[in-house]
Amino acid sequence: MTGRHPRSIATVCLSGDLTDKLEAAANIGFDGVEIFENDLLTFAGSPADVRKMAADLGLAIALFQPFRDFEAMPEPQRARNMDRAERKFDVMQALGTDLVLVCSNVQPVCIDDPARAAADLHEMAERAAKRGLRVGFEALAWGRHTRRWREAWNIVHRADHPALGLIVDSFHTLALKDDPSGIAELPGSKIFFVQLADAPLYNMDVLQWSRHYRNFPGQGQLPVTGFLKAVLDSGYAGPLSLEIFNDEFRAAPVRQTARDGLRSLILAEALASSSVPAAALPPVPDLSGIEFLEFAVNEPKRQELAEFLGTLGFRLAGRHRSKAVELYRQGAVNLVLNAEPDSAAAGHFEMHGTSVCAMGLSVSDSRAASRRAEALLCAGWNEKRGEGERALPALRAPNGSLVLLVEKAGGRPSLWEEDFHLLPSPEAEAGAGMLGIDHVTQALAPGQMDSFVLFYRAVFGLEPEAEVDLPDPQGLVHSRAMVSRDGRLRLPLNTSEARETATGRFVSAAAGAGVHHIAFLVEDAASTAAAMVGRGAPLLAIPENYYDDLEARFGLDAARLETLRSVHLLHDQDAEEGCFTHAYTTSFSDRFFFEIVERRGGYRQFGAANAAVRMAAQARYHARMRLRS
Amino acid sequence: MTGRHPRSIATVCLSGDLTDKLEAAANIGFDGVEIFENDLLTFAGSPADVRKMAADLGLAIALFQPFRDFEAMPEPQRARNMDRAERKFDVMQALGTDLVLVCSNVQPVCIDDPARAAADLHEMAERAAKRGLRVGFEALAWGRHTRRWREAWNIVHRADHPALGLIVDSFHTLALKDDPSGIAELPGSKIFFVQLADAPLYNMDVLQWSRHYRNFPGQGQLPVTGFLKAVLDSGYAGPLSLEIFNDEFRAAPVRQTARDGLRSLILAEALASSSVPAAALPPVPDLSGIEFLEFAVNEPKRQELAEFLGTLGFRLAGRHRSKAVELYRQGAVNLVLNAEPDSAAAGHFEMHGTSVCAMGLSVSDSRAASRRAEALLCAGWNEKRGEGERALPALRAPNGSLVLLVEKAGGRPSLWEEDFHLLPSPEAEAGAGMLGIDHVTQALAPGQMDSFVLFYRAVFGLEPEAEVDLPDPQGLVHSRAMVSRDGRLRLPLNTSEARETATGRFVSAAAGAGVHHIAFLVEDAASTAAAMVGRGAPLLAIPENYYDDLEARFGLDAARLETLRSVHLLHDQDAEEGCFTHAYTTSFSDRFFFEIVERRGGYRQFGAANAAVRMAAQARYHARMRLRS
Incomplete structure (x- = not known):
C-alpha cells in the first residue's frame, strides 16, 4: 500500500433524506457511502435513481447494510432468509453495489453451531457470486453466538468461499475490550470492508452504548488507532468507512457532520499509517499559547469595553497603522478591540454583538500549521491588509469563528511592532497583576x-x-x-x-x-x-x-x-x-x-x-x- | 399510624435558587424540605434568613444534607471530620433543623471496620445530642464498605446512641436489587428519615444512574411501593421525602416539578398504605375510552376542518343548543368543532391555533373521578353552560389542556342528546368505516x-x-x-x-x-x-x-x-x-x-x-x- 484508502461514510451517520446525505458526503470529499437500508426504504426514488444520483456526485456505493439475523437459523426461517437474500441482491444490483454486510445473528432461536453458520454463509456467497456480488460477515458485539472478530473470521475461514469475506468494526471490537492485534495476521484480501467508530467510555449496556453514543474516531476514548494499524498491517486495501449511531448526529446539520467525519478519517489514517506518505499530514503545530484575543466592537462599545478593561488594569498600548483597531495590554496579555468597518470583525459584530471574534495562537511555523489545517478541511480566511502589514494565516473553527496563526520568529519584529503604532509604556504603571x-x-x-x-x-x-x-x-x-x-x-x-x-x-x-x-x-x-x-x-x-x-x-x-x-x-x-x-x-x-x-x-x-x-x-x-x- | 406522614422534598429536586425552591414547595403543599448543602452555599442570605423564609412559608426544614465521607477515616482526617461536623451543627442550629444526613463513606482510604464506623458515628451523635441535634446514617449504593441498608443498620445498632438513627432511600436499596422487606422488622423509631426516588431500569453504572436519571415514584420502574410498605410496617412515623437527581428536573419549571413531586408522594403513600383512611384516594376511574375529541377552531378553520373530516367519511351529526359548536360523527367516533367565542376553546385557539383543546373520557362515575383528580392536585375547570345543559367535570393535564369526564349512566340521555340538536342520520350513508x-x-x-x-x-x-x-x-x-x-x-x-x-x-x-x-x-x-x-x-x-x-x-x-x-x-x-x-x-x-x-x-x-x-x-x-x- 502506498496510496491512501478510499474514504466512505454510512448514510446512518448523517441527518436528512438520502439526497441530503449523498450530497453532503460528496461535497466534502468522501469517495463512497454505505447505504443504510432504512435510508433507502424511506426514500421516494428507486434504487436506480440512487445509483444515478451517486454516480453524478462521483460517489461509489461501497456497501449495502445491514442484512440481519441470517446465519444458523432453523427451517423454515433458513429457506425464507435465502429468499430474502435474493430480494436484497436485486436491490444491490439496481443500486450498483457489489457488497452486502451480514451482521451476526441476535435471534434466540439461532443455532449455536459455527459449521452451520459457515454452511449458510457459503450458500449465500454462492448465490451472490452468480450475480457478481460479495458477502461480508461482521461480528456484532451483542450477537447471539458470534461476538468477536475472531469468531466471525473462523466462520468465514471455514466457509471458504471467494465471495465471502470478513468485515471488522472498531466499535464492536474495542467495546468488548477485544484485542485487535491479530487482525494484522489475516490475509488482507479476505477483509472485505472496515468500519470505524469511536465512543466515550461509558459503563453501560453495549447495545445502548452502540446505538446512541458512538462518535467519530478522535472524538471518543477508544484506541481506534491501534485497531486501524492492525487492519492496515494485514494488507487490507479497501475503503475505510465511518459507521456512527449517535442521537446528536441524527439531529445535527448534515454538512457539519460530514466535515467532522472526513476530518476524523483523515486524522485516523494519518495516525495509523505514519510511514505512508500519501496519508501523512503536516506536523502538529508547536504552540506557545494565546498571543491575543480580538473583540468585535462598534464605537460606543469600544469605549465601554476599554473602560471595563481599564478597571482590570489594562492600558491602551497601541493603535493599528491603517485600521480602527486598538491594542490593550497587561503583562503578556494582548487584547485587541476591532471597530474597523467592512472587516471580518464587523461581520461578527453584526451577527453576535460585542464578543471575541478571533483568537491569535502563537506558533513556531504558521505556514505548516496552516497547511495542516487545510489538509484537515478547515476553511481559510484572508483579511484585507494595508501596505507592509503582516499577513496572518487564519482558519475557521467549527462555529465559524477565526483562529489566527501568529508566527514568532527570532529576530523578526513582533506583530505589534509591524502593524501597530505602539505607545510608550510608562515605567511607573504597574497594571493589576x-x-x-x-x-x-x-x-x-x-x-x-x-x-x-x-x-x-x-x-x-x-x-x-x-x-x-x-x-x-x-x-x-x-x-x-x-x-x-x-x-x-x-x-x-x-x-x-x-x-x-x-x-x-x-x-x-x-x-x-x-x-x-x-x-x-x-x-x-x-x-x-x-x-x-x-x-x-x-x-x-x-x-x-x-x-x-x-x-x-x-x-x-x-x-x-x-x-x-x-x-x-x-x-x-x-x-x-x-x-x-x-x-x-x-x-x-x-x-x-x-x-x-x-x-x-x-x-x-x-x-x-x-x-x-x-x-x-x-x-x-x-x-x-x-x-x- | 392513622394520619398521613409529613411530605417533604429535597431542594436538589427543584430548579432555581433557594427562594424559588422553598416558595414552590410551600405553594403546592409540601410540609417540609431537605436543604441540600449546595443550595445553601450558593444562596445570598444567611442560614437564619433561610430559617425565617421557611417559617414564613409554613415549611419545616426536615433535614440538612449531605455530610459526606465521615465515618471510619484514619487520623488526621478523623479529627478534622469531627471539627467539620461541629461547623455543620452550627449551620443546622442557625437553620433550625435537628437532623443531618450522613451518607456512607466513598473514600478509598476509609477503613473497612464496622466497629470503627460505629464508634465514629457514636461520637458524632454524642456531640450532636449536646446541641439537641440528631444524626441519620444512610448507605450509598456505591459506598466504599457500606452499601446496603442492613449494613448501615448494623452500624447504627452497634453504635447504640439515641441521637443516631438510620436513613433509608428507595433508590439506593432498589438499584442494588436489595430486598427491602426486612426494613419492616426494624424499630420504626430508629428510622430517622425516609427518602423516596424511582428510576427507569437502565443497565448502567449505578452512580451515573443515580446522579442523572432518578425520577419521582410512579415515573420509573423500581418497586417503590413494596419498599414503602416495608417502611410503613416498621411503624416509622416521620416524613416521606423525595430526593431526585435528574438532569431534566434541574432545568424544568420549578412549579411543574413541585406539583409532580407532591402528586407522586400522594400516590405512593396511597398505594403503600391502602388500609390507612387518611392516605386513601378515590378509586381509579372505570374508563371505557374516548367519548369525544374537541378541536378549537375559528370560522374559516371550522369550515376547512369540516371539509377535511368529510373526506374521511365524517358527517355533521348535530349542533350545540347554545354554542357555536358542531358534532361530527362516524361509527363510535365523536369529533367536536368548537368555534364559540369567549370559551376555553377560544383561549386555546388564540394560543395554539387549530388543535385539539379537550379530550372527553367516558367514565362510570365522573364525580369520583373528579375527586381523585383533585386529590392528586389537578386544577379543575368549569365551562360556562346554558340552561339545562350538562355540567362536565374537567381537569387540566400538565400542559394545561383539558380532560373532560363524561359519565355514561344507564337510562340517562347521552351528552349529545342533552346538549345538542341532533340531525337525523341517513340510513344509506355508510361513512368510510x-x-x-x-x-x-x-x-x-x-x-x-x-x-x-x-x-x-x-x-x-x-x-x-x-x-x-x-x-x-x-x-x-x-x-x-x-x-x-x-x-x-x-x-x-x-x-x-x-x-x-x-x-x-x-x-x-x-x-x-x-x-x-x-x-x-x-x-x-x-x-x-x-x-x-x-x-x-x-x-x-x-x-x-x-x-x-x-x-x-x-x-x-x-x-x-x-x-x-x-x-x-x-x-x-x-x-x-x-x-x-x-x-x-x-x-x-x-x-x-x-x-x-x-x-x-x-x-x-x-x-x-x-x-x-x-x-x-x-x-x-x-x-x-x-x-x-
Whole structure:
C-alpha cells in the first residue's frame, strides 16, 4: 500500500433524506457511502435513481447494510432468509453495489453451531457470486453466538468461499475490550470492508452504548488507532468507512457532520499509517499559547469595553497603522478591540454583538500549521491588509469563528511592532497583576462538543480532559477542557441543553459566538483583586455561606478567610494540596466575563468545585440586570 | 399510624435558587424540605434568613444534607471530620433543623471496620445530642464498605446512641436489587428519615444512574411501593421525602416539578398504605375510552376542518343548543368543532391555533373521578353552560389542556342528546368505516414525558409501555404509550430534543398543544383507505422501496402487496403473527394528522417499525408545503 484508502461514510451517520446525505458526503470529499437500508426504504426514488444520483456526485456505493439475523437459523426461517437474500441482491444490483454486510445473528432461536453458520454463509456467497456480488460477515458485539472478530473470521475461514469475506468494526471490537492485534495476521484480501467508530467510555449496556453514543474516531476514548494499524498491517486495501449511531448526529446539520467525519478519517489514517506518505499530514503545530484575543466592537462599545478593561488594569498600548483597531495590554496579555468597518470583525459584530471574534495562537511555523489545517478541511480566511502589514494565516473553527496563526520568529519584529503604532509604556504603571492568559472558555450550542473536540485535537494536537458536570441553578452545564501536551494552552468547552443556564443564556444571546470567559493568570489573586476593586472593577459577589463552608472543609485560618471574603475570592484544593484561588467579574454587556486565577503547588484544574457558586451568583446578577432594564 | 406522614422534598429536586425552591414547595403543599448543602452555599442570605423564609412559608426544614465521607477515616482526617461536623451543627442550629444526613463513606482510604464506623458515628451523635441535634446514617449504593441498608443498620445498632438513627432511600436499596422487606422488622423509631426516588431500569453504572436519571415514584420502574410498605410496617412515623437527581428536573419549571413531586408522594403513600383512611384516594376511574375529541377552531378553520373530516367519511351529526359548536360523527367516533367565542376553546385557539383543546373520557362515575383528580392536585375547570345543559367535570393535564369526564349512566340521555340538536342520520350513508378511536398520540416538549406519565398513571390508572426510539430524518423521537389495563384507552406520548423532527416541528408550531395524531380503528383498512381516496382524502404517499422490502421481509403475495401499495397502506407483524395495517393522512394546517388502523390476531403495538417511513414521508410533504408557501 502506498496510496491512501478510499474514504466512505454510512448514510446512518448523517441527518436528512438520502439526497441530503449523498450530497453532503460528496461535497466534502468522501469517495463512497454505505447505504443504510432504512435510508433507502424511506426514500421516494428507486434504487436506480440512487445509483444515478451517486454516480453524478462521483460517489461509489461501497456497501449495502445491514442484512440481519441470517446465519444458523432453523427451517423454515433458513429457506425464507435465502429468499430474502435474493430480494436484497436485486436491490444491490439496481443500486450498483457489489457488497452486502451480514451482521451476526441476535435471534434466540439461532443455532449455536459455527459449521452451520459457515454452511449458510457459503450458500449465500454462492448465490451472490452468480450475480457478481460479495458477502461480508461482521461480528456484532451483542450477537447471539458470534461476538468477536475472531469468531466471525473462523466462520468465514471455514466457509471458504471467494465471495465471502470478513468485515471488522472498531466499535464492536474495542467495546468488548477485544484485542485487535491479530487482525494484522489475516490475509488482507479476505477483509472485505472496515468500519470505524469511536465512543466515550461509558459503563453501560453495549447495545445502548452502540446505538446512541458512538462518535467519530478522535472524538471518543477508544484506541481506534491501534485497531486501524492492525487492519492496515494485514494488507487490507479497501475503503475505510465511518459507521456512527449517535442521537446528536441524527439531529445535527448534515454538512457539519460530514466535515467532522472526513476530518476524523483523515486524522485516523494519518495516525495509523505514519510511514505512508500519501496519508501523512503536516506536523502538529508547536504552540506557545494565546498571543491575543480580538473583540468585535462598534464605537460606543469600544469605549465601554476599554473602560471595563481599564478597571482590570489594562492600558491602551497601541493603535493599528491603517485600521480602527486598538491594542490593550497587561503583562503578556494582548487584547485587541476591532471597530474597523467592512472587516471580518464587523461581520461578527453584526451577527453576535460585542464578543471575541478571533483568537491569535502563537506558533513556531504558521505556514505548516496552516497547511495542516487545510489538509484537515478547515476553511481559510484572508483579511484585507494595508501596505507592509503582516499577513496572518487564519482558519475557521467549527462555529465559524477565526483562529489566527501568529508566527514568532527570532529576530523578526513582533506583530505589534509591524502593524501597530505602539505607545510608550510608562515605567511607573504597574497594571493589576495579570501575567498572561490562563484559559479561555467557550460556550457551545448543544451538539457542538464533539465537533470542537475533534477540531482542536486534529488541527492543534490538544487533548480532551474528562468531562465534568457543573450545576447551574437552571440545569447542568457539561464542561470539557482541551489542553496542549505541555499545558500552555487550555481551552475549556462548555455546553448545556438547558436554555436558562449561564451557558444556555450566552449561546442564545450571542448566537453561538464562542468565547464566554477569559481567565488571566496572576501571581497573587488577593492583591490583584484588591487592585481591581480599587480601580472600580465589578467583581461578582460571593455569598457568606460559601466562606463558612470553606472554613469547615479546609480549615483555612481566619485572616486568610477574611482576605478571600473581602474581595470575593474563591478557593479550591486538589488531592495533592495544590491550591487554586480565583475571582470573577460580572459580565460585560450580558456576554463574556473575566476571571483572575492564582495557581499554587501544581493545581491543574479549573475550580469546578466552585462553579455552582459562581453560576448561582451570575444568575442573581442576571436577574437583577433584567429587572432594571 | 392513622394520619398521613409529613411530605417533604429535597431542594436538589427543584430548579432555581433557594427562594424559588422553598416558595414552590410551600405553594403546592409540601410540609417540609431537605436543604441540600449546595443550595445553601450558593444562596445570598444567611442560614437564619433561610430559617425565617421557611417559617414564613409554613415549611419545616426536615433535614440538612449531605455530610459526606465521615465515618471510619484514619487520623488526621478523623479529627478534622469531627471539627467539620461541629461547623455543620452550627449551620443546622442557625437553620433550625435537628437532623443531618450522613451518607456512607466513598473514600478509598476509609477503613473497612464496622466497629470503627460505629464508634465514629457514636461520637458524632454524642456531640450532636449536646446541641439537641440528631444524626441519620444512610448507605450509598456505591459506598466504599457500606452499601446496603442492613449494613448501615448494623452500624447504627452497634453504635447504640439515641441521637443516631438510620436513613433509608428507595433508590439506593432498589438499584442494588436489595430486598427491602426486612426494613419492616426494624424499630420504626430508629428510622430517622425516609427518602423516596424511582428510576427507569437502565443497565448502567449505578452512580451515573443515580446522579442523572432518578425520577419521582410512579415515573420509573423500581418497586417503590413494596419498599414503602416495608417502611410503613416498621411503624416509622416521620416524613416521606423525595430526593431526585435528574438532569431534566434541574432545568424544568420549578412549579411543574413541585406539583409532580407532591402528586407522586400522594400516590405512593396511597398505594403503600391502602388500609390507612387518611392516605386513601378515590378509586381509579372505570374508563371505557374516548367519548369525544374537541378541536378549537375559528370560522374559516371550522369550515376547512369540516371539509377535511368529510373526506374521511365524517358527517355533521348535530349542533350545540347554545354554542357555536358542531358534532361530527362516524361509527363510535365523536369529533367536536368548537368555534364559540369567549370559551376555553377560544383561549386555546388564540394560543395554539387549530388543535385539539379537550379530550372527553367516558367514565362510570365522573364525580369520583373528579375527586381523585383533585386529590392528586389537578386544577379543575368549569365551562360556562346554558340552561339545562350538562355540567362536565374537567381537569387540566400538565400542559394545561383539558380532560373532560363524561359519565355514561344507564337510562340517562347521552351528552349529545342533552346538549345538542341532533340531525337525523341517513340510513344509506355508510361513512368510510371508522369504528372508534384506536389511539391518540400527543407530542410533548422535551422534559414533559415524566410529568405526563405520572399524570395518566396517577389520575387514570394507565400504565406506561416500554419506550421506543423512532428515527425521524432529523433526529430521534422517543415514544411511550400509556395504556389502560383493559387496553381500551391508548395514549402514546412522543417527545424529541431535536427541533426539526415531526414531533419537534409540531411542538414549536402548536406551542405544545398536545394532540399530534388521531388513529381510528377500522375493520378493513384497504376498503376504508379506498373510500377515503374516493372522497378526496389526502393520504400520505409511501415510497415504492418500502413495498419491495415488505415482500422480502414477510413474503406477502403480489395481490396483497398491490392493494397495500395502491392506497399507501403500511404493514407490520408481531412475533405471534398478529397483523397491523395502517395509513396516514397528510397533516391538517401543518398540525395534526389522522391514521386508520386495522388490527388482526391480537396485534397490540403501534407500528413503530414503520415510523421511519411515515416520518420521512411527512418531512418530504412538509418541505414541499414550505416551498409552496
